[in-house]
Every structure is written in structure tokens, then in C-alpha cells.
Amino acid sequence: MSRLAWHDLPPSVRTGIEDLLGGPVVEAVSQPGGYSPGSADRVVTAAGRRAFVKAASPAVNLDTPRIHRREGEITARLPEAVPAPRLIGAVDDGEWIALVLDDVEGRHPATPWRSRELDATFDALRQIASVDLPGDVPVADAADLLDGDAAKWDAIDVDAVPPMPRGLDVWLRAHRDEVRDAAHRAAAGARGDRLIHYDTRADNLLLRPDGSVVLVDWPWAARGAGWFDALSLLINVRYFDAQADVEALIAGHAVFDGMPAAAASNVLAAFAGMFLSSSLLPDPPRMPTLRTFQRDQAVVTLDWLRERWEG
Incomplete structure (x- = not known):
């Protein structure tokens, strides 16, 4: 998988994400795994706020932006009792779509499964x-x-x-x-x-x-x-x-x-x-x-x- 990194996102998209988070991002760590070629970063702002950001455009993959938009619509409405990250917001300029979600402190299960x-x-x-x-x-x-x-x-x-x-x-x-x-x-x-x-x-x-x-x-x-x-x-x-x-x-x-x-x-x-x-x-x-x-x-x-x- 060839993922985009945080610095690969257009400046306007990064700025929109930072506006949602209330400050500049000073650290972004790309996350491995999964089957999307878009970005997937755990980010930290200058004030210490943490979030998970995923972003893509049709130039990256034709299907991924549509999938991200659908995920945003669903995640925003999930009941509180569902153990899922909460959507902080989205940046969508019609081409690029970025979802900004709560960063969950955790790791993937070990495989083979325990x-x-x-x-x-x-x-x-x-x-x-x-x-x-x-x-x-x-x-x-x-x-x-x-x-x-x-x-x-x-x-x-x-x-x-x-x-x-x-x-x-x-x-x-x-x-x-x-x-x-x-x-x-x-x-x-x-x-x-x-x-x-x-x-x-x-x-x-x-x-x-x-x-x-x-x-x-x-x-x-x-x-x-x-x-x-x-x-x-x-x-x-x-x-x-x-x-x-x-x-x-x-x-x-x-x-x-x-x-x-x-x-x-x-x-x-x-x-x-x-x-x-x-x-x-x-x-x-x-x-x-x-x-x-x-x-x-x-x-x-x-x-x-x-x-x-x-x-």
C-alpha cells in the first residue's frame, strides 16, 4: 500500500483541518495497515490536542472519496453507546475530503488472534x-x-x-x-x-x-x-x-x-x-x-x- 502522508495534502486542506482542531498541527504520524491509499495520520496540535485524520481525492483513488463521505455521514450519527471514534468534523472542497476523528489510544489486536x-x-x-x-x-x-x-x-x-x-x-x-x-x-x-x-x-x-x-x-x-x-x-x-x-x-x-x-x-x-x-x-x-x-x-x-x- 502506498499511502499519502500529511505533507502530501494540499495546504488548503491542512489549513481546514487545523481550523477544526483549533490550532496548527505540529506532529503527524502515518498509520500503516488498511486498504486505502489515502492518508491516515495521528496528529497533534501545538496545544496538545490529538486527532486521527484520513483524507483522499479522486486523483488518489476514484472510490476512496466517496467511501470517506459515506463514512462521515454514518459516523456523525452513530449512537453514543456504539464503541466507535467520534467525528470532530470534515473538510470537503468537492475534490478532497478529509475526516477528522477522535484519536483512540489503542492498538490493533495481535494476529494470529489471542x-x-x-x-x-x-x-x-x-x-x-x-x-x-x-x-x-x-x-x-x-x-x-x-x-x-x-x-x-x-x-x-x-x-x-x-x-x-x-x-x-x-x-x-x-x-x-x-x-x-x-x-x-x-x-x-x-x-x-x-x-x-x-x-x-x-x-x-x-x-x-x-x-x-x-x-x-x-x-x-x-x-x-x-x-x-x-x-x-x-x-x-x-x-x-x-x-x-x-x-x-x-x-x-x-x-x-x-x-x-x-x-x-x-x-x-x-x-x-x-x-x-x-x-x-x-x-x-x-x-x-x-x-x-x-x-x-x-x-x-x-x-x-x-x-x-x-x-
């Missing part, structure tokens, strides 16, 4: 699922998003999919119709009225010194079943540890209470279509690792789905 940190994350996701979602939070419906993911299978030529580990490509060619049909059932099983993050991964989580968890990066937030985020997090768990007993984790935490086994498998099938379809696209500008990451997630998800079906 059980204590994973439990704390499940607790945070359960807390989010307990919060009533106000009507003015401009989120999508998870069912609509999953319908879009499922539709990807209709365009994937499984005979042209490059070889996958553990014979997954052979298995997929034999079971393509079953996977596609399951994906098309995902929307019905994931409906709900709970707030979901929709992109739960280690790099979108911060652990505070007290052990509590904050979820960052909310542009994909949606409305759906309360167990949805915890299920998708387990893809990340297996991404970093192929031997992780994810089924035991499902059985061992209350965040999964009420999750139908078939509905979970159907969601995995839909996610696999999204990951695999995206992985076959050309590399986007300044994001040379994204397609490999998406392919690896497709492998993890399909492997888990095969295990669930074969028992």
Missing part, C-alpha cells in the same frame, strides 16, 4: 447489537448488500478460476451451483434491525489499554442480524490461523446466540462470491496487495464452507 482479545471483540460486537439503531443513521440493508454479493456468482466462470490450495478450485467446480444457490439465500437469513459494521477485521479494531474494543472505519455499516459481524470476524480469525476452531468459538460466545447454522453458511457463500469476484479484477491504482488479500479471503471462506457442508 483468545482474550477475541473475547473482548465479541463482547464489543454484542454491545453494538444491543443498541437500538436510530432511523437517521444512513445505513444500507445487509440483505441488499448480500444480494449483490450473491449475484457475483452468476458472472464467475469457475472453470477459469486459478488453482487454489487444498483442491478448492476442483471442489468449487463440482459444487458451484450449490454455492451459488446458498449465496442467493443469504439475504433472507441475515435480515434484522441491528447495526452492523460489515467489515470486521483486525485492522478495523483498536484495543484500548483497559482491554475494551473500538471499531473504526464505518463506511459499510448496515442493518441486519445481530450475529452478522461476529460471523464475518471469524473469517479474519481463520485468515491468520487456518487451524482455528471457529465452530467451537461459535458455540462458546453469546454473540452467536440465535444464529441459524444454515443462515451462517449462506452468508459465507455470499461473501465467497464477493471475495472471489473482486480478486479476479485488475489491481486498482496504488493498491497492489488488495487482489491477493481478496483471493486469500475467498480461499478461507470457501474452505470453511466446505468443512461445514462436509461435516
